[in-house]
Amino acid sequence: KQWYQRRVRVKEKWPEVDITLSKMKSIKRDLLKVATLRHLPVTVLCYAFVYFETLAFSKYINKGNRKLAAGACLMLARKFLYSNLTVLSELAEVLRVSESDIVSEEFKVLAALKFSLHYPESAIIPHYSRLLGLGHQFAR
Numbered sequence: 001k002q003w004y005q006r007r008v009r010v011k012e013k014w015p016e017v018d019i020t021l022s023k024m025k026s027i028k029r030d031l032l033k034v035a036t037l038r039h040l041p042v043t044v045l046c047y048a049f050v051y052f053e054t055l056a057f058s059k060y061i062n063k064g065n066r067k068l069a070a071g072a073c074l075m076l077a078r079k080f081l082y083s084n085l086t087v088l089s090e091l092a093e094v095l096r097v098s099e100s101d102i103v104s105e106e107f108k109v110l111a112a113l114k115f116s117l118h119y120p121e122s123a124i125i126p127h128y129s130r131l132l133g134l135g136h137q138f139a140r
Contacts, residue, residue, distance in 0.1 A: 046127040047077035060112045067095040071102040072109040080117045
C-alpha cells in the first residue's frame with residue numbers, strides 16, 4: 001500500500017498533503033454514505049468534496065481532524081446550497097464523532113477556506129460526473 005502511494009505521488013505528481021490517498025477515499029465514501037442516507041442532491045456532495053480537497057491541499061487536514069473537517073465540509077456545502085436539509089446526526093453517526101465537535105469545527109473550516117464557498121464549475125464537474133457514474137440515487 002505504501003509502495004503504491006509513493007508510486008502514485010511520483011508518477012502522477014500527487015501533491016504533498018498530510019493525508020494518505022486511502023484515507024481521503026475512505027472519507028469520501030463516508031460522505032457518500034451520509035448523502036445516500038439523507039437523499040442529498042449530488043451537487044451538495046460535489047461541493048463537500050471540493051472543500052475537503054482544498055483543505056487537504058492547503059495542509060489543513062491531518063490525521064486528527066480529517067473526520068471533523070469532512071463533516072464540516074458537508075455541513076457547509078449543505079448550508080451554501082440548500083439551507084433546509086439536515087444531516088448533522090447522520091454525519092456524527094457515520095464519521096463516529098460528536099455533533100458538537102462537527103459544529104465547532106465548521107467555522108474553523110470556513111476560515112481555512114478563506115470564507116469562499118463558491119467554486120467554478122470546472123472544479124465541481126469532475127466530481128459530479130464521477131458520482132453520477134457510480135449509479136447512486138440522489139435527489140435532484
